[in-house]
Amino acid sequence: MQPLGKSRMEAFSDGVVAIIVTIMVLELKVPHDASPEALLHLAPIFLSYALSFLVVAILWVNHHHLLHTATRITGRELWLNNHFLFWLSLVPFTTAYIGENHLAPLPVALYGLALCLAGCAFDLLRREIARDQAGDPAMAALHRRSSRTNAVSALLYLAAVPLAWVSVWLSVFIYVLVPAIYFMPRNIEKMAAGKQPA
Amino acid sequence: MQPLGKSRMEAFSDGVVAIIVTIMVLELKVPHDASPEALLHLAPIFLSYALSFLVVAILWVNHHHLLHTATRITGRELWLNNHFLFWLSLVPFTTAYIGENHLAPLPVALYGLALCLAGCAFDLLRREIARDQAGDPAMAALHRRSSRTNAVSALLYLAAVPLAWVSVWLSVFIYVLVPAIYFMPRNIEKMAAGKQPA
Amino acid sequence: MQPLGKSRMEAFSDGVVAIIVTIMVLELKVPHDASPEALLHLAPIFLSYALSFLVVAILWVNHHHLLHTATRITGRELWLNNHFLFWLSLVPFTTAYIGENHLAPLPVALYGLALCLAGCAFDLLRREIARDQAGDPAMAALHRRSSRTNAVSALLYLAAVPLAWVSVWLSVFIYVLVPAIYFMPRNIEKMAAGKQPA
Amino acid sequence: MQPLGKSRMEAFSDGVVAIIVTIMVLELKVPHDASPEALLHLAPIFLSYALSFLVVAILWVNHHHLLHTATRITGRELWLNNHFLFWLSLVPFTTAYIGENHLAPLPVALYGLALCLAGCAFDLLRREIARDQAGDPAMAALHRRSSRTNAVSALLYLAAVPLAWVSVWLSVFIYVLVPAIYFMPRNIEKMAAGKQPA
Numbered sequence: 001m002q003p004l005g006k007s008r009m010e011a012f013s014d015g016v017v018a019i020i021v022t023i024m025v026l027e028l029k030v031p032h033d034a035s036p037e038a039l040l041h042l043a044p045i046f047l048s049y050a051l052s053f054l055v056v057a058i059l060w061v062n063h064h065h066l067l068h069t070a071t072r073i074t075g076r077e078l079w080l081n082n083h084f085l086f087w088l089s090l091v092p093f094t095t096a097y098i099g100e101n102h103l104a105p106l107p108v109a110l111y112g113l114a115l116c117l118a119g120c121a122f123d124l125l126r127r128e129i130a131r132d133q134a135g136d137p138a139m140a141a142l143h144r145r146s147s148r149t150n151a152v153s154a155l156l157y158l159a160a161v162p163l164a165w166v167s168v169w170l171s172v173f174i175y176v177l178v179p180a181i182y183f184m185p186r187n188i189e190k191m192a193a194g195k196q197p198a
Numbered sequence: 199m200q201p202l203g204k205s206r207m208e209a210f211s212d213g214v215v216a217i218i219v220t221i222m223v224l225e226l227k228v229p230h231d232a233s234p235e236a237l238l239h240l241a242p243i244f245l246s247y248a249l250s251f252l253v254v255a256i257l258w259v260n261h262h263h264l265l266h267t268a269t270r271i272t273g274r275e276l277w278l279n280n281h282f283l284f285w286l287s288l289v290p291f292t293t294a295y296i297g298e299n300h301l302a303p304l305p306v307a308l309y310g311l312a313l314c315l316a317g318c319a320f321d322l323l324r325r326e327i328a329r330d331q332a333g334d335p336a337m338a339a340l341h342r343r344s345s346r347t348n349a350v351s352a353l354l355y356l357a358a359v360p361l362a363w364v365s366v367w368l369s370v371f372i373y374v375l376v377p378a379i380y381f382m383p384r385n386i387e388k389m390a391a392g393k394q395p396a
Numbered sequence: 397m398q399p400l401g402k403s404r405m406e407a408f409s410d411g412v413v414a415i416i417v418t419i420m421v422l423e424l425k426v427p428h429d430a431s432p433e434a435l436l437h438l439a440p441i442f443l444s445y446a447l448s449f450l451v452v453a454i455l456w457v458n459h460h461h462l463l464h465t466a467t468r469i470t471g472r473e474l475w476l477n478n479h480f481l482f483w484l485s486l487v488p489f490t491t492a493y494i495g496e497n498h499l500a501p502l503p504v505a506l507y508g509l510a511l512c513l514a515g516c517a518f519d520l521l522r523r524e525i526a527r528d529q530a531g532d533p534a535m536a537a538l539h540r541r542s543s544r545t546n547a548v549s550a551l552l553y554l555a556a557v558p559l560a561w562v563s564v565w566l567s568v569f570i571y572v573l574v575p576a577i578y579f580m581p582r583n584i585e586k587m588a589a590g591k592q593p594a
Numbered sequence: 595m596q597p598l599g600k601s602r603m604e605a606f607s608d609g610v611v612a613i614i615v616t617i618m619v620l621e622l623k624v625p626h627d628a629s630p631e632a633l634l635h636l637a638p639i640f641l642s643y644a645l646s647f648l649v650v651a652i653l654w655v656n657h658h659h660l661l662h663t664a665t666r667i668t669g670r671e672l673w674l675n676n677h678f679l680f681w682l683s684l685v686p687f688t689t690a691y692i693g694e695n696h697l698a699p700l701p702v703a704l705y706g707l708a709l710c711l712a713g714c715a716f717d718l719l720r721r722e723i724a725r726d727q728a729g730d731p732a733m734a735a736l737h738r739r740s741s742r743t744n745a746v747s748a749l750l751y752l753a754a755v756p757l758a759w760v761s762v763w764l765s766v767f768i769y770v771l772v773p774a775i776y777f778m779p780r781n782i783e784k785m786a787a788g789k790q791p792a
Contacts, residue, residue: 008604008658010206015411015612018213022221023616025287030294034302050284057280064206064276078658082651086644089619096624104628208404213609216411220419223485228492232500248482255478262404262474406602414609418617421683426690430698446680453676460602460672 006073009081016085017060020092024049024056027096045099052095054179055115059088059122069139070129077128084121090114105164108171112160115175119157123150153178204271207279214283215258221290222247222254225297243297250293252377253313257286257320267337268327275326282319288312303362306369310358313373317355321348351376402469405477412481413456416488420445420452423492441495448491450575451511455484455518465535466525473524480517486510501560504567508556511571515553519546549574600667603675610679611654614686618643618650621690639693646689648773649709653682653716663733664723671722678715684708699758702765706754709769713751717744747772 028045031038063084070077094114097107130143156178160171226243229236261282268275292312295305328341354376358369424441427434459480466473490510493503526539552574556567622639625632657678664671688708691701724737750772754765 004658004662008608011209011605012608012612012654014206014210015213015609016616018210018217019612019616021283022214022217022287023620025291026221028288028291030291030298032298034295034299034304036304039304039308053284053287057277057284060210061273061276061280065273068203075655075659078655079651082655085615086647086651089616089647090622093619093622093624097628100624100626101628106628106630106633110633209407212404212408213411216408216415219481220412220415220485223489224419226486226489228489228496230496232493232497232502234502237502237506251482251485255475255482258408259471259474259478262400263471266400407605410602410606411609414606414613417679418610418613418683421687422617424684424687426687426694428694430691430695430700432700435700435704449680449683453673453680456606457669457672457676461669464599 004073004075004078006067006070009073009078010067013063013081013085014060016089017056017063020089021053021056023092024052024095027092027099044102048095048099051175051179052091055175056088056091058179058182059118062122066126066129069133072132074128077125080121080125080128084118084125087114087118087121091118103168103172105168108168109161109164111175112157112164112171115178116154116157116161119150119154123147123154126150149181153181204265204268207271207276208265211261211279211283212258214287215254215261218287218290219251219254222250222293225290225294242300246293246297249373249377250289253373254286254289256377256380257316260320264324264327267331270330272326275323278319278323278326282316282323285312285316285319289316301366301370303366306366307359307362309373310355310362310369313376314352314355314359317348317352321345321352324348347379351379400469400471400474402463402466405469405474406463409459409477409481410456412485413452413459416485417449417452419488420448420491423488423495440498444491444495447571447575448487451571452484452487454575454578455514458518462522462525465529468528470524473521476517476521476524480514480521483510483514483517487514499564499568501564504564505557505560508553508560508567508571511574512550512553512557515546515550519543519550522546545577549577600661600664603667603672604661607657607675607679608654610683611650611657614683615647615650617686618646618689621686621693638696642689642693645769645773646685649769650682650685652773652776653712656716660720660723663727666726668722671719674715674719674722678712678719681708681712681715685712697762697766699762702762703755703758706751706758706765706769709772710748710751710755713744713748717741717748720744743775747775 028042028049031042091114094107094111098111101107126143126146130140130147133139133143156174160174163174164171226240226247229240289312292305292309296309299305324341324344328338328345331337331341354372358372361372362369424438424445427438487510490503490507494507497503522539522542526536526543529535529539552570556570559566559570622636622643625636685708688701688705692705695701720737720740724734724741727733727737750768754768757768758765
């Protein structure tokens with residue numbers, strides 16, 4: 001494979017993620033009356049927006065850290081990135097689907113499925129980039145940790161799919177848990193830190 | 199914390215702000231008849247769009263000046279930036295909420311709350327960047343001034359929230375006053391000027 | 397004034413213009429039946445989209461050439477650029493307003509007014525940048541020519557406003573004429589050519 | 595013609611393509627009930643979204659490879675690029691038109707026409723850039739191959755237009771076939787490889 005600049009892949013990804021994030025806020029439909037009740041009615045949609053914003057922002061920050069460590073981009077990596085963006089582009093739909101149907105099992109399950117697929121697609125991209133960095137022991141160690149974190153997240157999201165029919169609150173608990181895990185060890189940030197210690 | 203390039207944080211912010219600005223113009227719903235009355239009916243929505251465009255543009259210009267002075271970006275700063283963009287992304291909703299309900303107290307109050315939160319989130323980011331620049335006396339002095347300006351703006355927006363139930367015009371006066379203050383001393387522009395005098 | 401990088405001003409403008417262009421295509425509402433009649437009904441909306449795409453693209457290309465010649469950006473230029481983007485952001489509204497009301501005088505007049513204001517705002521930005529380049533005789537000559545072209549375009553658009561009540565076709569003729577003039581002498585492209593002859 | 599930086603042409607194209615891709619996902623209208631039937635009803639719209647995402651992503655990757663090899667951009671190339679983006683911007687409309695009318699002949703034919711026009715517009719841009727690279731025998735050979743691939747794709751899309759009235763499935767077969775061809779020899783990627791062998 002031939003080296004390509006990574007800047008356009010970053011720019012295209014930034015554009016798509018920026019639009020995904022702001023499309024979701026459009027689901028906050030403006031109430032036609034100015035009563036507090038009409039506004040409170042939007043609370044679940046607002047909370048699902050805030051959660052999806054957080055999840056998409058985490059994936060964007062991980063994407064940032066991942067490409068920060070990459071030195072060359074192959075055509076294969078371009079396509080794994082497009083594949084990732086495709087599944088990510090479904091998050092506004094699944095977020096709105098929950099918001100419209102107030103925690104019914106099917107929308108809640110689909111939300112987990114979309115995040116599981118986006119997470120797996122991200123890990124496929126990470127794995128491809130890891131192959132180019134296999135010679136660097138520090139990077140290899142970080143990719144092993146990152147691989148574990150991504151696997152745990154994807155398995156949790158996958159578990160949330162059938163659990164939605166047991167209790168939607170179990171699935172929702174998982175959707176809140178995964179970002180919470182992320183903010184604890186900050187795995188991928190340390191990954192980049194290993195590459196470029198301050 | 200490890201240094202990261204600031205260009206993607208800038209590009210992502212530019213994308214989100216560009217979409218926020220243009221989402222707001224979509225609230226100018228095209229009248230189905232070509233009468234001057236139908237057009238005049240849009241005047242308050244147009245004015246609230248113009249005001250929100252101005253406020254978002256001010257925050258973008260301040261963001262530009264702030265990052266212009268930053269030399270390295272930490273993971274913490276990335277997240278403070280995402281946090282800022284989250285609150286900023288609610289401005290189109292609150293703008294449309296006013297436009298739809300013609301200066302009812304609740305929408306007018308919520309507009310001030312969103313701007314107060316976006317302003318505070320911006321100042322958290324500024325404060326974090328200021329810590330890296332504490333060694334530079336000129337920058338430290340500029341951050342002190344900038345901190346004061348941001349505090350005044352946030353307090354004014356906060357005051358506008360309860361005042362909306364006294365008189366919406368008091369709140370609207372504050373919403374016009376804050377950008378007007380900005381254009382008088384041009385604080386943050388001078389801040390950058392201190393860093394790189396022409 | 398202090399120098400600022402021009403790259404973020406370019407990136408923000410590119411984002412806003414890209415969204416303006418693609419917002420307009422959303423006015424092409426998909427017909428609910430697959431008959432040729434329903435499709436033909438969209439023809440005037442398609443033509444107004446094509447014309448507005450062309451006009452916005454011309455302004456974007458001029459913006460590109462203009463900033464290409466600029467070496468430093470002041471805070472004043474940042475704001476003149478935001479001012480330009482504000483008027484440009486109204487073009488999707490005026491385009492949809494024509495499309496919705498099939499060449500009624502008021503929408504046709506408003507379309508010209510928005511383009512006149514966007515054109516004047518662009519020329520204010522150009523004039524400010526010209527002041528920095530006054531020392532370069534080649535650039536000064538090119539700015540004189542560019543100033544004349546912009547003035548002619550703005551005056552034509554301004555004339556189209558009252559003419560819409562005489563005959564909308566006179567205004568439409570002007571809206572087709574102005575881009576046609578642009579493609580004849582390619583003024584601003586030559587302007588850049590004068591700066592960097594091939 | 596004078597050289598211009600290619601970065602803004604890339605950034606503007608990235609912005610437009612990112613919005614085109616994410617506009618299409620908005621056609622996946624959220625069902626108002628949480629039944630599996632309502633979700634399954636979206637399957638054809640989802641499949642048409644996935645196909646259009648793939649086609650637009652291919653064109654974006656080709657655009658990336660093409661500009662990667664370009665060293666200078668002329669005003670003519672800027673306009674050929676705008677021309678390409680114009681036809682590409684119609685893809686969300688034709689995709690939604692199919693989704694709304696479930697494989698009726700006219701929407702299926704129009705989909706092929708839009709892709710044919712976007713493909714031809716892309717080849718016009720490629721041809722213009724090829725003229726600048728005629729002196730490089732490796733690039734010239736690659737452009738000959740790329741020209742053939744683009745011609746085959748455009749002819750297949752053109753054939754799909756009348757075939758939609760014979761059988762929409764023939765046209766749909768072509769719409770699936772063209773991306774499949776692309777992923778076999780990966781023509782344009784090799785083109786860039788010829789320029790910069792790994």
